[in-house]
Amino acid sequence: MLDKKDCLRTIARYRTDEIVITTMGVVRPWAEFSSGDLDFASVGSGMGHAADFGLGLALARPDKKIIVLNGDGSMLMSLGTLATVIDSGARNIIIMVVENGTYEVTGNQPIPGAGAISFTAIARGSGFRKVYELSEMEELERSLPIILKEDGPVFVNLKVSPEDEPPPMRAEKSTALYITRTIAEDAHRLRDTLLK
Amino acid sequence: MAKARLILNELKKWKVTHVVGLPDNGSRALYQILNGESGIKVVSVCREGEAFAIASGLYIGGKRPAVLIQNTGFLESGDGLRGTAYNMAIPLVTLIGYRGYNTLGSKREDTAATFLEPTLEAWGIPYYMLHTDDDVKVISAAFEKAQETFMPVAVLITRECT
Numbered sequence A: 001m002l003d004k005k006d007c008l009r010t011i012a013r014y015r016t017d018e019i020v021i022t023t024m025g026v027v028r029p030w031a032e033f034s035s036g037d038l039d040f041a042s043v044g045s046g047m048g049h050a051a052d053f054g055l056g057l058a059l060a061r062p063d064k065k066i067i068v069l070n071g072d073g074s075m076l077m078s079l080g081t082l083a084t085v086i087d088s089g090a091r092n093i094i095i096m097v098v099e100n101g102t103y104e105v106t107g108n109q110p111i112p113g114a115g116a117i118s119f120t121a122i123a124r125g126s127g128f129r130k131v132y133e134l135s136e137m138e139e140l141e142r143s144l145p146i147i148l149k150e151d152g153p154v155f156v157n158l159k160v161s162p163e164d165e166p167p168p169m170r171a172e173k174s175t176a177l178y179i180t181r182t183i184a185e186d187a188h189r190l191r192d193t194l195l196k
Numbered sequence B: 001m002a003k004a005r006l007i008l009n010e011l012k013k014w015k016v017t018h019v020v021g022l023p024d025n026g027s028r029a030l031y032q033i034l035n036g037e038s039g040i041k042v043v044s045v046c047r048e049g050e051a052f053a054i055a056s057g058l059y060i061g062g063k064r065p066a067v068l069i070q071n072t073g074f075l076e077s078g079d080g081l082r083g084t085a086y087n088m089a090i091p092l093v094t095l096i097g098y099r100g101y102n103t104l105g106s107k108r109e110d111t112a113a114t115f116l117e118p119t120l121e122a123w124g125i126p127y128y129m130l131h132t133d134d135d136v137k138v139i140s141a142a143f144e145k146a147q148e149t150f151m152p153v154a155v156l157i158t159r160e161c162t
Helices: A004-014 A024-031 A050-060 A072-077 A079-090 A121-124 A135-150 A183-195 B004-013 B025-035 B049-061 B071-076 B078-086 B116-124 B137-148
Strands: A019-022 A039-041 A067-069 A093-099 A130-134 A154-159 B016-022 B041-044 B065-070 B093-097 B127-130 B155-158
Touching: A004 A024, A004 A067, A004 A093, A004 A135, A019 A024, A019 A050, A019 A130, A024 A039, A024 A067, A039 A183, A050 A067, A050 A072, A050 A079, A050 A093, A050 B049, A067 A072, A072 A093, A079 A093, A079 B041, A079 B049, A093 A121, A093 B016, A130 B137, A154 B137, A183 B049, B004 B025, B004 B093, B004 B137, B016 B049, B016 B093, B025 B041, B025 B065, B025 B093, B041 B049, B049 B065, B049 B071, B049 B078, B065 B071, B071 B078, B071 B116, B093 B137, B116 B155, B127 B137, B137 B155
Parallel strands: A019 A039, A019 A067, A067 A093, A093 A154, A130 A154, B016 B041, B016 B065, B065 B093, B093 B155, B127 B155
Antiparallel strands: none
């Protein structure tokens, strides 16, 4: 099992100019490593709609790579998006499902199918050709440079240990800088950055 | 009923780059013409909530999307619309097929129709009615309204496009 924070730290270390979209239990830990103009938190957004929002960005900006750091519960809410990604032809999106088997931010209740579901099988069955399942840090270190350079779409299942992250909230005084504004402000700020 | 070609012309007039949605019987002709048309890309979704998230991402990325779905899917997509296009202040025009419009007030009223306008009103989403060719100009009005308010705006298509 990966430690979530170590895992995010490693992704942040290899990440260059990709747009990163986070949601749920990843939002605040990610901000410890990156909270800039190309980081967008799907907080105050639709439940389970980080990956499809990322797909829209990917289709709009084929010159940029989009990394979605999705949760397992969030991915289950819109599994169809995996088929939509394939059908869309987007090649610049990397969907990473951070799988801890629980709804961490609401108290670690198990997700439906916890321990039985295979996200990689679902991704392959949806048509993803580049599929990774990573549960050890050495594998992550070895695979990330390839994943980030690969022609997508890419699906990555990150097996992490459950923790006890509380629900992320947008608040002016949040220590996670990228959730100190409203989601509309952040969305339009991202648009301004991309249209520069 | 409205001709799909006239609706397409309106979308082109507003330089729509992508139509995101899911076909229904009423929009069949419009999807057919969109799929055959260069210039506007069709993004097919599995469920309508995705359409609002994808369209929002497209707009934030600098494109001008529109959504094309049926009222059944609109009712399904509440949280997707609320959390993305609405909360992110996206000037997004959504064309909604009004299944059951002709049953309103009848004994066999289609509840997909019953709840459509009350839902739009409850959510504060402005909407325009498109019944025939004579009404296609409401699409322009919807784009103007969306741009002025930075809000989602709906156009309700009450009959099958031809």
